[in-house]
Amino acid sequence: MKKGESMAKVYEPCNAEKQIYENWERKGYFKGEIDHSKKPFTIVIPPPNITGQLHMGHALDETLQDIIIRFKRMQGYSALWLPGTDHASIATEAKIVDALAKEGLTKESIGREEFLKRAWAWKKQYGNRIVTQLRSLGSSCDWSRERFTMDEGLSRAVREVFVRLYEKELIYKGERITNWCPCCNTSISDIEIEYSEDDGFFWHISYPFADGSGALTIATTRPETLLGDVAVAVNPEDEKYRNIIGKMLILPLVNKEIPVIADGYVDPTFGTGAVKITPAHDPNDYEVGKRHDLPVVRIMDDRGYINENGGKYAGMERSEARKQIVEDLKALGLLVKIEPHKHNVGHCQRCHTVLEPFVSNQWYVRMKPLAGPAIDAVRSGKIKFVPERFAKIYYNWMENIQDWCISRQLWWGHRIPAFYCASCGHITVSRTDPEKCECCGSTELTQDPDTLDTWFSSALWPFSTLGWPDETEDLKYFYPTDVLVTGYDIIFFWVARMIFSACEQMGEVPFRTVLFHGLVRDSQGRKMSKSLGNGIDPLDVIDKFGTDALRFSLVTGNSPGNDQRYLEEKVEAARNFANKIWNATRFVLINFDEDPDFGKIDPARFTTEDRWILSASNRLVSEVTENLEKFELGVALSKVYDFVWDVYCDWYIEIVKPRLFDAGNESRLEAQYVLNEVLVKCMKLLHPFMPFVTEAIYQKLYADAESIMISKWPECDAGCSYPGEEAAIDYMIEAVKRIRNIRHEMNVPSSKKAHITAVCSDPSKATILSSCETMLKNLAYCAGLTVQNDRTGIASDAASVQLEGAVLYMPLEELIDVEKEIQRLTAEKENLEKEIARVSAKLANEGFVSKAPANVVEGERAKLEKYRSIYESTVQRLRDMNER
């Protein structure tokens, strides 16, 4: 039995993929080896959260990375794709807290140690799920180097960086207004805030003067913060308030005297032009308070309840307190009016709770000194953003950067290595846990209870995963990494922070290129989300269509940085393509001799179509390679797709069939050779995109093959260029297409074959045509072909095909509707007239001829000549038919 005959008619991805993947992994192909005879090529994975489940975003991200790393591996680089996961402090902690709640426990009740024990157990049990899922995408990660942000080594890196920054005074602890999530019960950094325009109210409240001389009306969106007011500010330039500056007001409900102060911060045109000042609960008020040396009165606890400073409101939840305070003000007649007011409210990115900004004592990274080198790294081109426009967003953020709040009131994460001395108050920050205070020597030390922002550790990922702070061989060989592939949504969270961290710690960029991709949205263009329930599980798609199909659909027709929609039809089309190449292979193998000896092929026996496709495939190699180098993955893929389907399957295979079916054909072996050669080349070009089918096919083609993934990437052969053969086949294809067209238009049944007479004035075209009788017979329902140089013997009602330098006549007798044919020819004639007019006008244009590049002008001339040739024969034919 021939090899191809054992192949199923339909490619079944599910059977093949798992086995193929296991084989790759077992053979160790994914391993990145230090090999000084090769150049390294490194990608570190954007570590997914251990709480995460595979979604389309991962699928896209992984696919892009895998394409690049497989391409580079085949090109001969020592490729390393380093995988791992992120501990995701808030998200994971929330999971554990939820689990505890189900048992009626709280984290405080079980204590820190027990809590962490449970968290690690959870991580062990579920943290690997995402990793398993990544494998089903075909990711060729070096799993032997898998890292976790809380691994011992990575934790050491975190501590090292913290200490270094502290020693350089780039980390400090300070009391500032920080955004706080009362639900997650922790501080968060500025970029973790999500603003949304919410409907709210503007409450106008009357503050009576202490001397009884009337009252001043202020407007606020947060009346409950009134409890913490320490002043009311007006603009010093504001005429209407000039004479009340310095007077005292009675703070309603609290019955405390507060002053009217003057500060330029107040906009006299907004609200009433008078602003209540609550330094503990508003960043601007805090600044005003500092300028005027006002007290800071915090009136809310961490959970969002009014504290003891709130008098009778103490213990009330913030929204409840707001309601009550408004009620009470109304009762006192101090509520002047309530206006509906839309304003931007900050929400917690994770739980969407309304955030509460208030003063607290937190750890910060001083960003200004770190931002400079990080900006330079991109501006100088050491790091390239693809697409470039993201650099602007990056600069804009970096140039206006605020200090980064890195402490979190959580337990799951890297604990801040700061130790407070009970006797002298000194803070000891060190690489190892200190036994005594470095200042006074006291042993009464307590460690800061807080942990670090998750992103603090991910910021070190490109080097911490390679062994830093040790000077490992891996670090020396694989660092800096080459490409970072990620979504534009984490440019600030992660990309920017990796850049400044690497510049500071390594004195070297973390990666040379950042390839940004967009979001995968649903078919209606909405973001996929849990709450909408519109998410598509990549694993379901893989089950239904195969990994290759999913990967193909995510890459094709997509350009860097742009969002895309998930459409099942696209995956289906990709699945069909996998089936197509599978069947092309089946065809090739069925038509091979038992064991073709390609050592015996004679290039002299290559036919025109052989040279045509060898030449075209050679060009394909260079184009696809170039596109991949430029990260134009979608373009590269569609080029291979078009070539395989339209050129190789639809034309080459069809043209070459007679040679294969004729056992005695003298160039049969050459046909088999070219079929095989071009197919393998295409499979290699396709392998990074569709690793599984291409491997399955490769194994079919070569029984003793190792693996396509470690095969050599095709190279462009400069000697393999046959423009003459390419032009000849293109001409023949044109002829076939036009014959098919006319036959279909005339409703000629395929059983009705026609003998074609080619009238050819151009000897070179005559040569081409004389050689293509078989092709016309097989592809254009032709019974036979005669080539002659005049029109003798041509039936006046024959259908005709006008080509450059030739006319093909097909006597189809009664099947031809002469009127219709005249109509068709007339339409064609008119179209040609338009084209000729267009091109002639162009060539008559002095400016065009003198200024356009020579090859463009030449191209237009050739075009004109071609159109004229076809036009003449069209006119001639019309005349014949009309004179009939």
Added chain:
RNA sequence: GGAAGUAUAGCUCAGCUGGUUAGAGCAUUCGCUUGACGUGCGAAAGGUCCAGAGUUCGAAUCUCUUUACUUCCACCA
């Protein structure tokens, strides 16, 4: 308030540094058991490349303006 992106066939989208009779997939219409594939083959229909101006010999492509949608940043109580 700043900034960015998008606008091309009924739908989803390609079209790089200006030169194509403006492309693909899906959908539509018509025809096909042609010895790999109906997850296929063949043929067709379908577009003022959002609108307007400019640069140029030449613009879907570059510049400006307008409109619509999307996103990011900042944020006035």
